[in-house]
Structures are given as structure tokens and as C-alpha cells.
Amino acid sequence: MANLFDPTKFGDIELANRIVMAPLTRNRSPKAIPNNLNVTYYEQRATAGLIITEGTPVTQQGQGYADVPGLYLPQAVEGWQKVTDAVHRKGGRIVTQIWHVGRVSHVSLQPNGAAPVAPSAIPAGTKTYIINPNGSGAFVETSAPRALERSEIAGIVDDFRKGARAAIDAGFDGIELHGANGYLIDQFLKSGANQRTDDYGGSIENRARFLLEVVDAVTREIGAGRVGIRLSPVTPGNGITETDPQPLFNYVAKQLGPRGLAFIHVIEGATGGDRDFFQGDKPFDYQELKAVYRKAGGTGGWLVNNGYDRESAIEAVESGYADAVAFGKLFLANPDLVDRLRQNAPLNEPDKATFYGGGAKGYTDYPALEAVA
Numbered sequence: 602m603a604n605l606f607d608p609t610k611f612g613d614i615e616l617a618n619r620i621v622m623a624p625l626t627r628n629r630s631p632k633a634i635p636n637n638l639n640v641t642y643y644e645q646r647a648t649a650g651l652i653i654t655e656g657t658p659v660t661q662q663g664q665g666y667a668d669v670p671g672l673y674l675p676q677a678v679e680g681w682q683k684v685t686d687a688v689h690r691k692g693g694r695i696v697t698q699i700w701h702v703g704r705v706s707h708v709s710l711q712p713n714g715a716a717p718v719a720p721s722a723i724p725a726g727t728k729t730y731i732i733n734p735n736g737s738g739a740f741v742e743t744s745a746p747r748a749l750e751r752s753e754i755a756g757i758v759d760d761f762r763k764g765a766r767a768a769i770d771a772g773f774d775g776i777e778l779h780g781a782n783g784y785l786i787d788q789f790l791k792s793g794a795n796q797r798t799d800d801y802g803g804s805i806e807n808r809a810r811f812l813l814e815v816v817d818a819v820t821r822e823i824g825a826g827r828v829g830i831r832l833s834p835v836t837p838g839n840g841i842t843e844t845d846p847q848p849l850f851n852y853v854a855k856q857l858g859p860r861g862l863a864f865i866h867v868i869e870g871a872t873g874g875d876r877d878f879f880q881g882d883k884p885f886d887y888q889e890l891k892a893v894y895r896k897a898g899g900t901g902g903w904l905v906n907n908g909y910d911r912e913s914a915i916e917a918v919e920s921g922y923a924d925a926v927a928f929g930k931l932f933l934a935n936p937d938l939v940d941r942l943r944q945n946a947p948l949n950e951p952d953k954a955t956f957y958g959g960g961a962k963g964y965t966d967y968p969a970l971e972a973v974a
């Protein structure tokens with residue numbers, strides 16, 4: 602029976618333990634280029650079994666927030682190379698979350714001030730973070746999206762392929778596809794955002810088509826053993842809704858099973874909120890989702906997230922339900938989370954005021970245990 606501190610392997614990726622750093626947007630990479638402060642932040646957290654970086658847009662069209670790092674500029678790949686080198690020097694493993702926000706964006710962030718794109722012209726009804734011309738940051742309403750022409754979709758699939766290649770060129774051990782939290786892949790999946798009448802909308806098979814085309818494109822490019830995916834069956838994040846999540850995600854799990862992915866990362870409940878939250882007419886059955894995936898031949902690591910603490914994480918792994926647990930806010934505030942959990946030591950409290958934007962404060966200045974002793 603495995604425990605939280607045992608090593609494991611996700612596809613081609615070796616993990617020294619089963620404590621994963623969840624992707625966290627921090628808005629500290631101006632001009633979408635990773636910088637030396639980002640290097641320090643990730644290096645400090647290199648004892649994680651696996652670091653999944655913050656969401657990293659594959660194109661400017663896929664960017665929805667100010668000052669997030671991209672993978673679509675040569676300087677960005679160079680910047681990420683410094684991050685991966687630093688983490689590898691500390692013996693860590695790191696993948697980047699490749700991302701297209703779809704409708705969760707603002708015209709000021711889009712190429713030529715264009716409307717954001719989405720499966721259908723349905724606004725997200727949420728806010729995003731931009732930098733005003735005077736340099737001040739602000740949360741503003743997302744801009745109304747336009748529906749993608751069918752002829753544009755293949756190009757975005759290829760953007761993900763290029764992003765996956767750029768990630769390997771930048772030294773990452775692999776990638777996580779951002780298929781969660783109401784962004785583009787999730788928008789195609791869910792009925793509240795996808796009301797297309799072509800073969801990318803309507804039936805479950807059609808709504809999952811984009812996700813599977815992206816999975817196939819990136820696995821052909823970099824190998825399935827270096828590809829994970831993040832899913833959020835029931836989250837209401839970014840205005841996303843789905844009337845019947847269980848059959849939709851059971852279908853996705855059945856299709857992912859034979860594809861040999863390194864890991865499946867599942868957000869349970871509302872992202873960053875109520876674990877018991879659900880959409881549709883009954884609670885979502887995560888055990889069923891995993892069983893469908895395994896029955897379909899899925900051998901990827903089962904990575905769970907949202908609201909876990911030391912006790913529930915230990916139980917999730919020792920029970921055999923999860924292969925690893927991803928921690929967001931706890932890793933944000935505790936660079937040495939692995940040691941703290943191993944020693945059952947006190948934990949730093951995260952400072953919400955410094956989650957997004959700014960500099961070292963609330964980013965690289967959280968103390969490690971030895972610094973406190």
C-alpha cells in the first residue's frame with residue numbers, strides 16, 4: 602500500500618513523492634516572459650514530487666490575464682529554460698500547464714484588440730485581470746466573444762501542438778493540458794458554453810471532439826508519457842455550466858483510457874471552493890470516473906485536487922483512491938510543503954492580498970522551516 606511520501610511514476614515522469622504543486626496563476630511575468638523572480642519561486646518548491654506551473658498560453662489569442670507567462674515567444678522559451686534548469690538542479694520535476702482561455706479574456710489582451718474566441722458567442726459573465734495604460738492593475742468584465750469558424754479550429758489544435766513542442770524545448774519534463782475551469786477546452790465540452798450546430802457541438806461525442814483532437818496532436822508531438830490533462834467536471838468557475846456532467850466526463854475518461862497519458866488531474870467540486878458542489882441533478886461520482894478510465898485501459902496517475910489537507914491526502918493515497926494529491930494554496934505559502942507534511946509541522950498561512958500581481962512579497966518571501974527554527 603503506497604503512502605503520500607513514496608516515489609511513483611506518471612508515464613515517463615519520475616516523482617520523488619506524491620505531493621504535487623498545483624497550477625497557480627500569479628501574474629508576475631510582464632510581457633509574458635518568465636523572469637528571474639519566477640525562477641526563484643519555482644526553485645524554492647523543487648522538492649514537490651511534481652511541479653505543475655501556472656497556466657501558460659500557447660498564443661496571444663489564448664491569453665486572458667495580464668502578466669501571465671506564455672510559450673509563444675522565443676524569449677519566453679528562454680525564460681522557462683532558466684526555470685526548468687533551476688528545478689532540475691535541485692532534483693525536481695516540472696511540467697507546464699498549456700492553456701487557451703477562449704472567452705475568458707479582454708480585448709486589450711487580444712491581438713489587434715479583437716474579440717476573444719469561443720465555441721459560441723456566449724459571454725463568460727466573469728472578470729479578468731488587465732494592466733491599464735497607466736500601469737495600474739484592474740479586474741474588469743471579460744469581453745464578449747465571437748464564435749470560432751469551423752475552419753479556425755484545426756489551427757488552434759496546432760497551436761497546442763506547437764506549445765507542447767516549445768515546452769519540451771524549454772526543458773520541461775512534460776505538459777498538462779488545461780482542460781478545466783471554464784477555459785477553451787472546457788467551453789467546448791460543456792453545454793452552457795457550446796451551442797454549436799456543427800460536428801463540434803450538440804452530442805457528447807461532438808463536444809469532446811476538440812479535447813481529443815488536442816490530446817492526439819500533443820501526444821503525437823511529444824509522446825503520451827509526457828502529457829497529462831486537468832479536468833473539472835462540476836466547477837462553476839468562469840461562468841461555465843453543464844446540465845449532466847457524469848455521462849459527459851465518463852465518455853471523456855473512456856476515450857482517454859487507451860491514449861496512454863501520464864496523468865489525469867481531477868478538480869473535485871468547485872475549484873478553490875466547496876468540494877461537495879455539483880452541477881446537474883445529483884452529486885458527481887469521482888470513483889466512477891476513475892473506474893471508467895481504468896476499465897478503458899487508462900494507466901495514467903490519478904491526481905486529485907481541491908481542499909485536501911495532510912490527513913485527507915494521506916487517506917486518499919493509502920486507500921488506493923488517488924496516486925497523488927495536488928496542493929495549490931498550501932504550496933503557494935509553503936515552499937517546503939513536502940517536509941512540513943512529512944514532519945506534520947505548522948504551515949504558513951497564504952496571504953490572499955498578494956496572490957495576483959506584484960513582486961517578491963507574497964511570492965518568494967514565504968519562510969521555509971529551517972528559516973523559522
Ligand SMILES: C=C(C(=O)O)c1ccccc1
Nearest residue numbers: 626656666781782838872
Ligand atoms: C488559470 C486559472 C485557473 O485554472 O483557474 C486561474 C486564472 C486566474 C486566476 C486564478 C486561476
